[in-house]
Amino acid sequence: xxxxSMKRVKELTNELNTEKxxxxxxxxxxxxxERELQILHAQLDSVQRKTxxxxxxxxxxxxxxxxxQLKRLTEDNIHLNQQLAQQQQLTTSSLxxxxxxxNLKVQIxxxxxxxxxxxxxxxxxxxxxxxxxxxxxxxxxxxxIR
Numbered sequence: 001x002x003x004x005s006m007k008r009v010k011e012l013t014n015e016l017n018t019e020k021x022x023x024x025x026x027x028x029x030x031x032x033x034e035r036e037l038q039i040l041h042a043q044l045d046s047v048q049r050k051t052x053x054x055x056x057x058x059x060x061x062x063x064x065x066x067x068x069q070l071k072r073l074t075e076d077n078i079h080l081n082q083q084l085a086q087q088q089q090l091t092t093s094s095l096x097x098x099x100x101x102x103n104l105k106v107q108i109x110x111x112x113x114x115x116x117x118x119x120x121x122x123x124x125x126x127x128x129x130x131x132x133x134x135x136x137x138x139x140x141x142x143x144x145i146r
Contacts, residue, residue: 019091023112026084030077030116034123037073040066041130048137060141067134074127081120088113 044066088109 016091019087022087023084023091023109026080026087027116030080030084030119033073033076033080034119037070037077037123037127040069040073041126044070044130044134048133060138063134063138067131070127070130074124077120077123081116084116085113 044063047062047066091109
């Protein structure tokens with residue numbers, strides 16, 4: 001009986017460690033996407049500053065490219081957050097179903113999920129803000145062309 005309990009604890013510990021590694025991988029991937037998003041924001045800002053001094057057509061292509069990249073990164077970020085949330089839910093339900101009474105593990109995973117949700121919301125706000133800036137820049141460009 002004791003060996004079975006110890007064996008089960010070891011299995012649960014291994015499972016938790018696997019889930020932690022998966023969560024860390026998802027967090028790293030999310031972090032990479034956030035860095036890429038920041039780079040794109042910087043490029044977008046640079047393009048917007050050059051609006052008045054460059055030709056309309058090449059700038060329009062650059063803006064469209066940056067908008068598409070921004071949209072793709074936002075979608076990737078949402079997808080990563082969904083994957084992470086699913087992974088954390090699986091981990092939580094696994095711990096509960098396996099009779100592991102460690103509420104601390106569940107609380108940690110829930111806290112991580114909340115943090116990622118807040119981060120995701122902030123990134124979505126930034127993306128929306130940048131989309132508005134792009135639209136304003138396009139409108140200004142059109143006004144300059146007229």
